[in-house]
Amino acid sequence: MRLRTALLATTLMAAAPAAASATTITGPYVNVGGGYNLVQSQHAHISGFAGGASSDENVSSSRYRHQNGFTGFGAFGWGFGNGLRAEVEGVYNYSEINHRTASVANKTRSSDQSYGGFVNVLYDIDLKQFGLDVPVTPFVGVGAGYLWQHYNPTYSYFSNKNTSHLGGTNGGFAYQGIIGAAYDTGIPGLQVTTEYRMIGQPGSFVDGAFSSSANYANGSTGRGHVNFDQRFNHQFILSLRYAFDTAPPAPPAVAPVPAVPVHAPARSYLVFFDWDKATLSARARQIVAEAAQASTHVQTTRIEVNGYTDNSAAHPGPRGEKYNLGLSVRRADSVKAELIRDGVPAAAIDVHGYGEAHPLVPTGPDTREPQNRRVEIILH
Template sequence: MRLRSTLLATALIAAAPVAASQASTITGPYVDLGGGYNLMQDQHGHFSNGTLEGGQTGSRARLRHKDGFTGRGAVGWGFGNGLRAEVEGVYNYSQINHLRATSAPGSTSGSTQEYGGLINVLYDIDLTQFGINVPVTPYVGVGAGYLWQHFNPVQTNFANGVVNRIGGTNGGFAYQGIVGAAYDIPGVPGLAVTADYRMMGTTFTDGSFRSTSYGPMGKIAGNANFDHAFRHQFNVGIRYAFDTAPPPPPPAPVVVPPAPTPARTYLVFFDWDKSVLTSRAREIVAQAAQASTHVQTTRIEVNGYTDNSAAHPGARGEKYNMGLSIRRADSVKAELVRDGVPANAIDIHGYGEAHPLVPTGPNTREPQNRRVEIILH
């Protein structure tokens, strides 16, 4: 069975498009229809009251089956984790062409029909967990239920002139093992072609079949009991899942965050009416000078500002503040040069009271407006 399943999976993979996606997992309801070849093993029979050959009490024989077929239909539910449960209806047909080990030779013809239902539990094997990304899903399962067998009847003509007929319907416990694979149809979500092997067994214990012989001694009626019956079934089918979960998306690529870039704008603050750098201001200027060597910098802009208070009020105060802003910018430029920045790479500007960082009323001392901006371009 393992070899057959491997060959089946290989054939389906070869037929799949190169860019086929992985198989899907069933979540929710589905229906399944299929059928195929039914090969039934010999049935061992026990005949009472001399009904087999018209006079031999307690005789035994085996019915040999030939060709047959099987059909099935199922409705089920997928739990989204590979596990499925379904209710299945089954019909089997098998020809009978020989009655073995009888004292008198004879020829046998007839057939048997079987019908019933089983409850199956199956598990879909996700191949992606093994690194295989194809639209094929192997599955295994077991089932149990009840099956009736009906003889149509089966007639044996013996060389001694006795004719035996077996007929009737009897039922019993049925069970099966399942190994197969499903191939997802590209472009049709939920639709799949299935192929599997099933070994089905039954035990008929709820009664006896009829066995009647006709011959020189007249009609002899009795019973025939058969032990376990085994079938080997090779099926193909079509399955449709109404709500198929899509395959999980591929893992997102790992994005390495870019290394943080040094700040390109630095603020240096001054005391009121002063253009002398404080110790903290010198630290900030040193940071700007260092950053200019690590980022692509073509020029450095140094802009000086004041708040709108003034040691000299009126228009004279505005002029005074303009000059104070330039002196502050010159102080920063001089410190940048001391820190290794070429003087010709530095442009200075004074804007006086214009462009305050914090809007204020007139003649207000605001520390954040008494500043110099160092901008790396």
């Protein structure tokens, strides 16, 4: 029941919201924390008691039950910026002992403690890679190290009036698994972490590791050895972690420079006509269609359609100049009509006729010049 309650508390702490986005550690960091330490009941194999004589053939088995306890640790580590971290940790564990089988109820009272160190390898899980933009970074890890286990003087009182005393210190290999989550505090580099740890010591205690003595009802005493089987600690921890080399600050924002509007240069198209004609050839219609399409792809506010003629005329003299002026307007009107058929709004088109003025190719009087018989389409 106590284990299930502690697991539920850790789950709720890990699910609590945080105020800032999570941080992946790059560079050195320190971590200090503590919490609840729950030790599973442990089996002990006791040998060497025979009414005052020592004999390895006299073997008994007992089970020691633990109750409340606490743990504290400090660690120094390094984050590699890709979620992977490595750290060296020192740890201290304390646990009460409140019962031993084969003794009168509530007559075993003591405690034990362990201390030592681990080398841990951990991995921070960036939830953003899964599309979750949440302010928490889960992590998992494993560790290996060495712990010294010390039993404080432990007395047990038996129903036959005998008493026994257990005590001693021994060290051995230890390992641990870690599951947790980190939350930013809003202070650069400082995080709060919650985690669950399971520490195991795989049968590292051997004969002679602990001394035990017994006082018998007949007044005799005996001494023997105690071997404990595997030991498991379940720990629920709250800690503070500080990373020294946090991510570099973002470069200062630069005020945007207002863009200077750049007007696209006018685009022009030339349509040529036969002498004394205002009708469009197939090629001329193709050019007008290109101009109409271009007007939809560029920002166009106005379309000029300017008509021209050469300085030859069907009617010579002053009458000829007037005739050519009208011919240039008819040519411009033909182009305008074709633009409208190609989808250009009529209101966007300005038509002008300039007659013999502004020739592309200077010529002598009364000269038929094909390049001067034209209409110019200008997109503004």
